[in-house]
Every structure is written in C-alpha cells, then in structure tokens.
Amino acid sequence: MTAKQFASVWTREPRQGKAQGLTRDQIVRAAIEILDAEGLDALSMRKLGARLGAGATSLYWHVANKDELFELVYDEVWGEMSVPDPDSAGWRDTGWAFAHGMRKVILRHPWLAGLLGKLPAIGPNALRAAELLRKGLHQAGFRGLEEDYAGAAITAFVFGSAIPEVVWTNAAAEKNYDAESMREAVKTAAADYPDLIARAEEYAAHEPAAVREMNFAFGLACVLDGLERRLVT
Amino acid sequence: MTAKQFASVWTREPRQGKAQGLTRDQIVRAAIEILDAEGLDALSMRKLGARLGAGATSLYWHVANKDELFELVYDEVWGEMSVPDPDSAGWRDTGWAFAHGMRKVILRHPWLAGLLGKLPAIGPNALRAAELLRKGLHQAGFRGLEEDYAGAAITAFVFGSAIPEVVWTNAAAEKNYDAESMREAVKTAAADYPDLIARAEEYAAHEPAAVREMNFAFGLACVLDGLERRLVT
DNA sequence: GAGGGTCTCGTACAGTGTTCGAGTTCACTC
DNA sequence: GAGTGAACTCGAACACTGTACGAGACCCTC
Numbered sequence: 217m218t219a220k221q222f223a224s225v226w227t228r229e230p231r232q233g234k235a236q237g238l239t240r241d242q243i244v245r246a247a248i249e250i251l252d253a254e255g256l257d258a259l260s261m262r263k264l265g266a267r268l269g270a271g272a273t274s275l276y277w278h279v280a281n282k283d284e285l286f287e288l289v290y291d292e293v294w295g296e297m298s299v300p301d302p303d304s305a306g307w308r309d310t311g312w313a314f315a316h317g318m319r320k321v322i323l324r325h326p327w328l329a330g331l332l333g334k335l336p337a338i339g340p341n342a343l344r345a346a347e348l349l350r351k352g353l354h355q356a357g358f359r360g361l362e363e364d365y366a367g368a369a370i371t372a373f374v375f376g377s378a379i380p381e382v383v384w385t386n387a388a389a390e391k392n393y394d395a396e397s398m399r400e401a402v403k404t405a406a407a408d409y410p411d412l413i414a415r416a417e418e419y420a421a422h423e424p425a426a427v428r429e430m431n432f433a434f435g436l437a438c439v440l441d442g443l444e445r446r447l448v449t
Numbered sequence: 450m451t452a453k454q455f456a457s458v459w460t461r462e463p464r465q466g467k468a469q470g471l472t473r474d475q476i477v478r479a480a481i482e483i484l485d486a487e488g489l490d491a492l493s494m495r496k497l498g499a500r501l502g503a504g505a506t507s508l509y510w511h512v513a514n515k516d517e518l519f520e521l522v523y524d525e526v527w528g529e530m531s532v533p534d535p536d537s538a539g540w541r542d543t544g545w546a547f548a549h550g551m552r553k554v555i556l557r558h559p560w561l562a563g564l565l566g567k568l569p570a571i572g573p574n575a576l577r578a579a580e581l582l583r584k585g586l587h588q589a590g591f592r593g594l595e596e597d598y599a600g601a602a603i604t605a606f607v608f609g610s611a612i613p614e615v616v617w618t619n620a621a622a623e624k625n626y627d628a629e630s631m632r633e634a635v636k637t638a639a640a641d642y643p644d645l646i647a648r649a650e651e652y653a654a655h656e657p658a659a660v661r662e663m664n665f666a667f668g669l670a671c672v673l674d675g676l677e678r679r680l681v682t
Numbered sequence: 683g684a685g686g687g688t689c690t691c692g693t694a695c696a697g698t699g700t701t702c703g704a705g706t707t708c709a710c711t712c
Numbered sequence: 713g714a715g716t717g718a719a720c721t722c723g724a725a726c727a728c729t730g731t732a733c734g735a736g737a738c739c740c741t742c
Contacts, residue, residue, distance in 0.1 A: 219627035222620075226638040236739080237689060261730065271691040273731075278689090282730065329566030333612050336620060338638040347642045354644075361660065362667070364648055368610065369668035376609030377601065379566050387455075387569060394452035405459040405571040409580045411587075415597055427594065434595070434679075435602035441678050442671025469708070470720060494699065504722040506700080511720095515699065 225284045226291075226338050231277065238270055240278050244288045248325070251289065255390040256327040286331060291339025293325050299345050302352030308440055310352035314345065315374045315436050322378040326389065329382045332375060357447050366443050373439045377432055458517045459524075459571055464510065471503055473511050477521045481558070484522065488623035489560040519564060524572025526558050532578050535585030541673055543585035547578065548607045548669050555611040559622065562615045565608060590680050599676050606672050610665055 230240065246267050250259050261282060265272035279285045297317040302310040322328050337346075346367070353366045387393055399420055406412045419427060463473065479500050483492050494515060498505035512518045530550040535543040555561050570579075579600070586599045620626055632653055639645045652660060 220625055222626045222630040222634045223624075224634055224638070227634045231688085260728080262728090265691095273692080273733095274690050276731070330563075331566070333562030333565055333616060334619065336616055336635075337613070338635055340641075343639050343642055343645065347645055350645060350648065361651065361655075361663070364652055365664050365667040368613070368664055369606070369671050372609030372613075372668055373602070373606050373672070374609065375612055376605030376607060379608055380570075380601075380605075383566060383569055386567065391456075392453055393455045397455040401455045401457055401460045402569075402571055405457070406576050408573075409576055412576065412580055412583060415583065418594065419597055422594075430594070431598050431601050434598040435605055435672075438602050438675025438679065439606070439668075439671050440675070442674040445674050445678075446667075446671065464719085493697080495697085498722095506702095506723080507721050509700070 223280075224336070224338065225280070225287045226340075228280075238268060238274060238278055240288070242268060243275060243278055243285070244292050247285060247289050248292065251327045252325060255386065256330040257390060287335055287339065290328070290331055290335050290337070291341045293321055293328065294337070294339065294345060295341035296321050296324070297341070297345050299348040302348065302355050305352075307352040307356035308444070310349065311370050311440055311443070312436065314349050314352075315370055315432075317345075318371070318374045319378050319432060322374075322382060326382040326385045329379045329386060332379065353443075356443075362446070366446075369439055369443065370436075373435055377435055381428055381432075456513075457569070457571065458513070458520045459573075461513075471501060471507060471511055473521070475501060476508060476511055476518070477525050480518060480522050481525065484560045485558060488619065489563040490623060520568055520572065523561070523564055523568050523570070524574045526554055526561065527570075527572065527578060528574035529554050529557070530574070530578050532581040535581065535588050538585075540585040540589035541677070543582065544603050544673055544676075545669065547582050547585075548603055548665075550578075551604070551607045552611050552665060555607075555615060559615040559618045562612045562619060565612065586676075589676075595679070599679075602672055602676065603669075606668055610668055614661055614665075 247259060247264055250264060250267065261275055262272040265275055299317060300310055300313050349367050349370065350363060353363055358366045384398065388395065388398065402416055403413055480492060480497055483497060483500065494508055495505040498508055532550060533543055533546050538546065582600050582603065583596060586596055591599045617631065621628065621631065635649055636646055
C-alpha cells in the first residue's frame with residue numbers, strides 16, 4: 217500500500233456558493249452545541265442534521281467527512297481564546313494569559329480532551345494564538361529552537377493539566393455518574409496506598425474549582441520560572 | 450434521570466475460574482498488539498475475537514464492555530514504566546525518570562493519546578507509579594496540597610508534551626499519510642505566519658527524534674527548576 | 683425555455699458495540 | 713458412572729454508526 221496525500225480541511229478550498237440553505241458556520245455552531253450539551257460520543261451526523269432540520273447526508277456537501285467536522289469545531293473553539301499582544305504586555309504576562317485562555321476553553325468544552333490526541337492543530341485560530349505566543353517568547357529573548365521549546369513547554373503544561381481535570385467531568389456528564397460514588401471508587405481502587413488516599417481526600421475537601429485553579433497556577437508558575445531562569449544565564 | 454453509580458473495572462471483582470479457554474491477560478495482550486499495529490480505531494471486538502480464535506461475544510464474559518477493555522489496556526501499558534524508588538534516587542532524579550518513563554510508554558503506544566481524555570487513571574499500575582512520584586516529592590519537602598500540585602505539574606507536562614508529539618505519528622500511521630505532504634500541509638495552512646513557518650522548517654530540518662527529545666528535556670528542566678525554586682524559599 | 687451549478691436527501695451498505703439465550707465443556711459429588 | 717451446576721462460548725439479532733451514490737430540486741444566466 218503506497219502512501220496517500222495528507223488531507224485536512226485546512227489544505228483544500230471550501231465549497232462556496234450563494235449561501236442558500238445550510239452554512240458551514242451553522243453546522244459548526246450546531247455541532248458545538250451538541251458537544252457541549254451531550255458530549256463527544258453523542259455527536260452523530262444524523263443527530264446533527266436533525267437539529268438543523270436537514271437530512272444527515274446533506275452535511276456532506278459542506279464537509280468531506282466527520283473528521284473534517286471535528287477539525288472545524290476544534291479550531292472554532294480556539295477562536296474563543298483572546299491572547300494579548302506581547303507588544304503591550306510583557307512576555308510573562310503573555311504566556312500567563314495564553315495559558316489561562318487555553319485552559320478556560322478546555323474547561324468550557326470538555327469534549328476537547330477526547331479530541332486532543334487525534335487532530336493536528338493547524339487551523340487559523342490555533343495558529344493565530346500560536347503566533348502570538350511565539351512572538352512573546354521571541355521578545356523575551358528566546359532564539360532558534362529554544363523559541364519552539366519554550367512555547368511547547370507552556371502549551372504542554374496547559375494540555376496536560378486540563379486533561380485530567382476534565383476527565384472526571386467528562387465521565388460524570390456523559391454517563392451521568394453519581395459524584396459520591398466516584399470518590400468512593402478512587403478510595404477502593406487506591407486502597408493499597410493510604411498516602412495517596414489521604415492526598416485525594418484533602419484535595420476533595422476543598423472547593424473543586426478553586427483548588428484546581430490553584431493547582432494550575434502553581435504549575436504554570438513553575439514553568440514560567442523555569443523559562444525565566446533560562447533567559448538570564 | 451437520576452445519577453447512576455460510577456462503574457470501572459477497578460471497582461468490581463473480576464470473574465475468575467480455572468482459566469480454561471480465554472484469559473483476561475490474553476485478551477489484553479492481543480488488544481495491545483492490534484492497537485500498536487493498527488491504531489485506536491482499528492480495534493473492534495470482532496477483530497479482537499478473531500485474532501484470539503474466538504467469537505466476538507465471548508469476550509463479554511471476561512470484560513463488561515469495550516470501555517472496560519480500554520481501562521485494562523490503558524493501565525497495562527503503564528506497567529511498562531519503571532520508576533526508581535526515591536529512597537535511593539533523589540527527588541529530582543525520581544521526577545526525571547518518572548517523566549521519561551511516561552513519555553517512552555506514550556511513544557511506544559501512540560494510541561494512548563486518543564485515550565487520555567477519556568479514562569480516569571486509577572488502575573494499579575498507574576497508582577503504583579503515582580505513589581512513587583508522590584513519595585519522592587514528599588521527601589523533597591513538599592507538604593499538603595503542594596505535594597499534589599508538584600506531581601500534577603510533572604505529569605501535566607509529560608502528557609501535554611507527548612500528545613502533540615504523537616498526533617502526527619497517529620495520523621500518519623492510521624491513514625498511511627505521506628510524510629512530505631504533511632509538511633507541505635503545515636506550510637500552506639500557516640501561510641499567513643512566515644515566522645511560524647520558519648520555525649517549523651528549522652524544526653523539521655533536524656532529526657525528528659533527537660529534536661523532540663531535546664524539546665522534552667528542555668521543558669522538563671523548566672518544570673523541575675520551578676519546583677526546586679519553590680522548595681528553597 | 684435550456685443548461686448548469688449548487689444543494690438536499692432517501693436509500694443502501696458495511697460495519698459497530700452489545701444483549702439474549704441456547705449450547706458446550708468441565709470439575710466435582712453421590 | 714450418572715448427575716449437577718458453574719464456567720464459558722457463541723450465533724443471531726438489534727439499534728446504531730459514517731458515508732457513497734444517484735436522483736431530484738432549486739436558482740441564476742443565457
């Protein structure tokens with residue numbers, strides 16, 4: 217089997233016309249509504265078509281396949297991020313705002329976590345944000361490959377931090393699980409490690425949103441400090 | 450609709466007998482073979498059954514459903530991690546080895562990236578590794594919630610760092626994409642951002658495995674430095 | 683009116699996870 | 713050796729999935 221050409225929504229011209237009937241925008245918006253309300257697995261082409269008052273197969277005129285639809289919704293939500301221009305903010309504030317913006321998007325759309333491992337992030341919104349971060353780090357003084365490394369360190373931390381944060385949310389939302397029984401499950405699963413349980417209990421004793429926020433701020437500060445240290449030496 | 454009880458392989462007794470015929474171990478091993486060879490989407494119950502010379506529905510005696518199977522394979526691969534005991538290694542070496550071990554597992558089983566957002570990591574192997582990391586950070590001097598925060602920072606970085614690393618591998622492997630056309634796609638997608646393209650090209654000019662390794666080492670050093678800084682003050 | 687692009691959609695197909703219930707195999711007891 | 717019950721297998725069926733195909737509908741331009 218010989219290698220095929222790479223395909224993506226972003227590498228081919230979209231079909232365009234006089235915008236009679238369905239629109240790509242409508243479709244993407246409706247898809248996000250379903251995803252937000254019912255989760256990743258609940259999005260089917262038939263359901264999406266029905267919500268738009270259209271047949272399922274009509275969607276295939278505007279979108280090549282379901283993966284392309286995912287590429288579109290994926291990039292669309294990154295458009296909700298607002299990154300400050302590093303010209304006015306310092307590099308550290310830019311990194312800080314970038315990270316918090318990313319995190320907020322993931323928390324608002326938990327199904328993103330299930331998509332992260334599947335899609336290359338080369339849509340316009342993702343690239344716009346990436347460029348601002350790059351610019352900030354360049355102004356900070358990073359050059360060459362270290363410019364990439366520094367940016368990757370920040371986004372890596374945000375991705376990895378937000379994912380476990382939403383996994384339980386996902387599980388609870390999609391399968392309608394009881395919160396108490398989920399805590400109990402952790403306790404029985406980790407029965408061999410009393411110290412881990414103790415940690416989980418102290419963690420659970422605090423207001424979840426607040427403690428996660430602190431968790432995130434702590435780690436982000438570590439990353440930014442580490443970057444700063446590499447600048448001065 | 451009232452909330453259901455949380456369900457997981459790790460919270461119920463496995464069915465056990467005299468091990469006549471199929472075994473959970475066999476099933477999990479075969480599933481990992483398929484996943485490694487053909488990717489996440491290629492694993493179906495029928496295909497898995499066929500590989501074991503059994504009917505698809507026979508699997509349901511040993512495993513409640515496909516999600517449970519995923520929980521099992523997920524935890525199984527974390528068992529490939531070998532984390533040094535922090536009693537002999539210092540906390541920093543422990544963190545370093547933990548991170549590199551995690552990363553290696555993800556690179557060896559790229560399909561993991563597609564699972565990360567879906568499963569709570571409460572299997573025995575995941576917990577064993579988590580406990581060692583916790584112990585190391587405790588010895589380092591972290592206490593209370595900061596013990597959690599520090600561990601979360603490390604795992605967050607590893608997850609988030611390995612995911613983008615693996616996404617392209619996934620896309621290439623599952624859909625048999627041509628490498629050259631994938632680079633080209635990035636270039637056309639980012640046409641508006643010449644600086645980003647320049648960065649991507651320099652990145653691509655180096656041996657991929659080596660530059661990714663450096664990328665990882667750079668970010669991990671940042672995180673560990675940041676943690677160290679929080680210890681001394 | 684004719685032609686042709688844009689767009690919708692019913693039908694159909696191959697494939698999915700999973701339930702059900704009937705059937706088989708096997709270790710054990712009387 | 714016969715009988716019992718648990719452990720285990722599996723074919724058929726169900727409701728669903730993504731999507732290819734081709735027939736038709738709409739609308740603008742000549």
